[in-house]
Amino acid sequence: MGIVRRAVLDDLPALVALEQFFPGDRLSRRKLRYFLKAHADLWVFEEAGAILGDAVVLYRQGSPAARLYSLIVHPTARGRGVAAALLEHAEQAALDCGCLLMRLEVREDNLAALRLYQKHGYQVIGRTADYYQDHGSAIRMRKELAR
Ligand SMILES: CC(C)(COP(=O)(O)OP(=O)(O)OC[C@H]1O[C@@H](n2cnc3c(N)ncnc32)[C@H](O)[C@@H]1OP(=O)(O)O)[C@@H](O)C(=O)NCCC(=O)NCCS
Secondary structure (H helix, E strand, C coil), rough: CCCCEEHHHHHHHHHHHHCCCCCCCCCHHHHHHHHHHHCCCEEEEECCCEEEEEEEEECCCCEEEEEEEEEEEHHHHEECCCCCCCCHHHHHHHHCCCCCCEEEEECCEEEEEEEHHHHCEEEEEEECCCCCCCCCEEEEEEECCCC
């Protein structure tokens, strides 16, 4: 099994490559580079030298809520706990930064992701119609991190 670690600038090509597995609303190389340069918390799952998934968490100064902005696992590595490991690291880091909540948006037809978040204690707090580029709707979810 691999490890979860913080992403570094050298991971940029791998992060860009993973974006192709999103059906839409992909992060550009430019945006990923911006996030890597200390504007976000980026986590990667690495196994045998390969980056199999990543998670992007955004913070806003003065806000008690961190935002899980992106989470992706390479199709060949799905179903074996990679997303769960990334999510747990992201949550722990947010907690360590003093955040009390993690919030996120997920497509309402993305059953795998909805199941993942529900299993990890996220609760539905609302729905936003026409959220994605293709006009798909988002479910908004939230989890209290503080125990
Ligand atoms: C959603 C996604 C990140 C899950 O990654 P993963 O590494 O396969 O997930 P895990 O193996 O860690 O699964 C953890 C839990 O998620 C749920 N889950 C994951 N894939 C699932 C699927 N295909 N169907 C139903 N539940 C699923 C399960 O509850 C699973 O726990 P279990 O195996 O004990 O039942 C992955 O499918 C993906 O990258 N999808 C495309 C990008 C995406 O949708 N990202 C989320 C955007 S909000």
